[in-house]
Amino acid sequence: MPELIDNLYSLGDQIEDTRAPDVPIAEMWTKAKFDNKLVNPTNRRKLSVIIVGTGLAGGAAAATLGEAGYHVKSFCYQDSPRRAHSVAAQGGINAAKNYNDDGDSIYRLFYDTVKGGDYRSRESNSYRLAEVSANIIDQCVAQGVPFARDYGGLLDNRSFGGVQVARTFYARGQTGQQLLIGAYQAMERQVAEGTVEQFTRHEMLEVIIVDGKARGIIARDMVTGEIETHLADVVVLASGGYGNVFYLSTNAMGCNVTATWRAHRKGAYFANPCYTQIHPTCIPVAGDYQSKLTLMSESLRNDGRIWVPKSRDDVEKDPRDIPEEDRDYYLERKYPAFGNLVPRDIGSRQAKVVCDEGRGVGPKVGDFRRGVYLDFASAIERMGEEAVKAKYGNLFDMYQQITGENPYEVPMRIYPAVHYTMGGLWVDYNLETTVPGLFAAGEANFSDHGANRLGASSLMQCLSDGYFVLPNTIRDYLASGPFEPVAEDAPEVLEARKTVEDRIEKLLSINGDRTVDSFHKELGNIVWEYCGMERNDAGLRKGIDLVRSLREEFWRNVKVPGSATTLNQSLEKAGRVADFFELAELMFIDALHRTESCGCHFRSESQTEDGEALRDDDKFAYVAAWEFTGGDEGTFEPPVLHKEDLVYNFIQLKQRSYK
Amino acid sequence: MNLTLKIWRQSGPDAQGELVTYPVNDVSEDMSFLEMLDVLNEDLTAKDEEPVAFDSDCREGICGMCSLMINGEAHGPEVTTTCQLHMRSFSDGETITIEPWRAQAFPLVKDLIVDRSAFDRIIQAGGYISVKTGAAVEANNLQVQKHKADRAFDTATCIGCGACVAACPNASGMLFLGAKITHLGELPQGQAERDSRVVKMINQHDAEDFGGCQNLGECSAACPKEIPLNVISQLNRDFIKAKS
Ligand SMILES: Cc1cc2nc3c(=O)[nH]c(=O)nc-3n(C[C@H](O)[C@H](O)[C@H](O)COP(=O)(O)OP(=O)(O)OC[C@H]3O[C@@H](n4cnc5c(N)ncnc54)[C@H](O)[C@@H]3O)c2cc1C
Ligand code: SF4
Ligand code: FES
Numbered sequence: 001m002p003e004l005i006d007n008l009y010s011l012g013d014q015i016e017d018t019r020a021p022d023v024p025i026a027e028m029w030t031k032a033k034f035d036n037k038l039v040n041p042t043n044r045r046k047l048s049v050i051i052v053g054t055g056l057a058g059g060a061a062a063a064t065l066g067e068a069g070y071h072v073k074s075f076c077y078q079d080s081p082r083r084a085h086s087v088a089a090q091g092g093i094n095a096a097k098n099y100n101d102d103g104d105s106i107y108r109l110f111y112d113t114v115k116g117g118d119y120r121s122r123e124s125n126s127y128r129l130a131e132v133s134a135n136i137i138d139q140c141v142a143q144g145v146p147f148a149r150d151y152g153g154l155l156d157n158r159s160f161g162g163v164q165v166a167r168t169f170y171a172r173g174q175t176g177q178q179l180l181i182g183a184y185q186a187m188e189r190q191v192a193e194g195t196v197e198q199f200t201r202h203e204m205l206e207v208i209i210v211d212g213k214a215r216g217i218i219a220r221d222m223v224t225g226e227i228e229t230h231l232a233d234v235v236v237l238a239s240g241g242y243g244n245v246f247y248l249s250t251n252a253m254g255c256n257v258t259a260t261w262r263a264h265r266k267g268a269y270f271a272n273p274c275y276t277q278i279h280p281t282c283i284p285v286a287g288d289y290q291s292k293l294t295l296m297s298e299s300l301r302n303d304g305r306i307w308v309p310k311s312r313d314d315v316e317k318d319p320r321d322i323p324e325e326d327r328d329y330y331l332e333r334k335y336p337a338f339g340n341l342v343p344r345d346i347g348s349r350q351a352k353v354v355c356d357e358g359r360g361v362g363p364k365v366g367d368f369r370r371g372v373y374l375d376f377a378s379a380i381e382r383m384g385e386e387a388v389k390a391k392y393g394n395l396f397d398m399y400q401q402i403t404g405e406n407p408y409e410v411p412m413r414i415y416p417a418v419h420y421t422m423g424g425l426w427v428d429y430n431l432e433t434t435v436p437g438l439f440a441a442g443e444a445n446f447s448d449h450g451a452n453r454l455g456a457s458s459l460m461q462c463l464s465d466g467y468f469v470l471p472n473t474i475r476d477y478l479a480s481g482p483f484e485p486v487a488e489d490a491p492e493v494l495e496a497r498k499t500v501e502d503r504i505e506k507l508l509s510i511n512g513d514r515t516v517d518s519f520h521k522e523l524g525n526i527v528w529e530y531c532g533m534e535r536n537d538a539g540l541r542k543g544i545d546l547v548r549s550l551r552e553e554f555w556r557n558v559k560v561p562g563s564a565t566t567l568n569q570s571l572e573k574a575g576r577v578a579d580f581f582e583l584a585e586l587m588f589i590d591a592l593h594r595t596e597s598c599g600c601h602f603r604s605e606s607q608t609e610d611g612e613a614l615r616d617d618d619k620f621a622y623v624a625a626w627e628f629t630g631g632d633e634g635t636f637e638p639p640v641l642h643k644e645d646l647v648y649n650f651i652q653l654k655q656r657s658y659k
Numbered sequence: 660m661n662l663t664l665k666i667w668r669q670s671g672p673d674a675q676g677e678l679v680t681y682p683v684n685d686v687s688e689d690m691s692f693l694e695m696l697d698v699l700n701e702d703l704t705a706k707d708e709e710p711v712a713f714d715s716d717c718r719e720g721i722c723g724m725c726s727l728m729i730n731g732e733a734h735g736p737e738v739t740t741t742c743q744l745h746m747r748s749f750s751d752g753e754t755i756t757i758e759p760w761r762a763q764a765f766p767l768v769k770d771l772i773v774d775r776s777a778f779d780r781i782i783q784a785g786g787y788i789s790v791k792t793g794a795a796v797e798a799n800n801l802q803v804q805k806h807k808a809d810r811a812f813d814t815a816t817c818i819g820c821g822a823c824v825a826a827c828p829n830a831s832g833m834l835f836l837g838a839k840i841t842h843l844g845e846l847p848q849g850q851a852e853r854d855s856r857v858v859k860m861i862n863q864h865d866a867e868d869f870g871g872c873q874n875l876g877e878c879s880a881a882c883p884k885e886i887p888l889n890v891i892s893q894l895n896r897d898f899i900k901a902k903s
Contacts, residue, residue: 079724082723083724087717097798135795137798138795138796140798141795141798142788142848146846147808149805177816223768253717254716291691294718398720402745403689404689471792517697518701561707561710562709567769569710
């Protein structure tokens, strides 16, 4: 039995990525593609691929692998693949096209990604992402994605938080939707061709592992309740992020950790679970009935100015009556070079700082007002209302719809909200997890963004993974297939089915006093309070105790009405919340063990004199990959930490500065 | 505010359905319509009754998952999705009737949930531009006039919610179809398949039991993304041209 640290976890062997070829970084991907084995076109049809998720990562992968001739089975929990949460992305997608000749390049995008991630991402993966980015735009345009164009008919760009070049492609405020429709249509084309089989309203609840390899999944048909076995030669999880562990987030209601957590329980390491991104520009919480938070694209920061009153005495005043000299444009003041365009983690934390000082605006939540102004008055004066409307009209409408206030007249109120999870399943350069034959793509993996993701870089990563990376790396894996067929009644299959059935049965039979949502809300509060924007030793320890005792109550006192054999939304939610409970504990342990601050992980014990995140590169320049060690439903044994050292051969580690 | 809800309850596709009355109290006007239903469902669960099944996911008006006929109007009284509708659009003491989309082509699944997979099959029939991954040319080699790009975008904003079908007395899917035909037809990339696309998609539309279009305009009035009625004229023009 290895020694327990803090009574919470133990230390295991180091791990490393062995898949990136040992050549200069600019040649790696070309070399890898060449080295990856080929599959004869006539053999492809005999090889089957399960893809869980139809977002940009899963949808793009399904379309491309289908097109290549493999037999693809695609799963999503919504009623159509087109509704995956990628659809909600507003702002844009980055690509190193350098159309504006403003000094952009693959190398600069690579550099910005690594720096933005506060030097906690793997160089090889981040470089490939930048390298592939230009192809993504070509692909999407060819599919008919209606990106914004200038009057000359060429593609238009804007700049996004944390960088100084304009490399973001966009489709008004609906970039995610337009990209997703492109991927969805490409995938539907393959459905018609018969290469992709589509399973909607299906929730994956378990991975099937035979002889150490991922060979299928157990899914529940959410309409009939039937538990189904699906077998394949390889399994891809592209199931999105786990921000809903916080209950309130900008994620869709159904976003969950179940797919990746079930894989984690079966041997896939989970990397950096505590790296969660809080987005600075969301609409503040209005009441305790609130079911989700709404993001306002951070493109608003290009023309809007963020401020709070200088004095606490002014917070209840009509903002229009507060004269210029009594306003504190705190980002412009503290970060003159980047101003309102500082990276997200800084923008968010500074909003918290001014609200903690009692200078927040809007209604009181608890003891504080949690809101800051995002003001377009000067933009309207400079550009005219029409121009502002053309650029941001739909965002303004959305704001008005939700708050009932007119942002052309009164400054908007914003506050940070949970938005994105950099953590996820550990993968190597090939996007393969620690379980052979199990791949993870998109937000579900941990790979490219380190401790903080730059705006407009997730869509890029998802499409890079789906269109370009996976199809190349999976082929290498499949070249050694088709594998020995697995029988539907093989012991491993029956065991996976039984796990699923027992769990459903258990959730339905507890019949306690509290609803699933009430547990989820309370869990979310704990995680937000103690593992949110700012973390410290005492709070994290307290959080672990709170999560454990609430989880214990959940398994004793939750009430899940209805039956297993019909459409049952309470049951669906219960399963997801049960997995969030386990994930939450791992997030706390990860955050507690990392006593440095980096990117979005801000430990109050580790900050510079100016209150910025202070890294400890000697101790923490590694990826924390956690291994599950056992435990019945609802409990888990102390996990094992495996470190992957981050070696920087091309980019020099620096203290980030956006001053 | 206090409200009376009349909600369609139906335990499955073949079961008998009925409107059931539920009073709800202390509704805040800042709540969204679906949050109001969440509160009702929490109460029902506490009282050992089965909560009302309804669809939603993004709750930002973009995924197209939410639906609901609210007092006979698809997505309710405002030009938006049900998830973006807020209770300030209603008044104290009101009775609100909530029903599922009703259309032959959208069979009922449970309570307020219907099956809209017919839309996916229409897209499968031809709602795409055929281009292999990796085979695309440099993006800026292709210029698109701004007004065309804008129109393509405006029609590409369709979220596939089905409100147009629910609002149409004939349960026609022509607005949905016209939006896709116009989006792809405005772009130079979409020309090669323009003729075959419209024919295949219309055939699939008809095979799915959607009704015909009589130009009543209810679809466009109900559409949360304000897809204009003239996409249907575009659809008809393209169809006639393709057939001739
Ligand atoms: C409001 C918002 C705005 C954003 N804006 C931007 C932006 O402007 N630029 C940018 O780059 N990024 C943005 N992001 C981030 C980005 O949109 C996401 O990180 C990205 O789209 C995730 O894509 P994905 O393919 O990994 O997963 P998703 O699109 O979330 O798809 C997950 C898929 O998995 C399926 N699934 C999940 N669990 C299961 C299960 N158990 N069984 C079966 N199926 C399952 C779902 O049905 C879905 O199909 C934004 C995110 C949000 C929330
Ligand atoms: S055309 Fe409008 S109403 Fe019809 S599906 Fe599209 S968005 Fe919904
Ligand atoms: S829930 Fe997504 S549009 Fe309403």
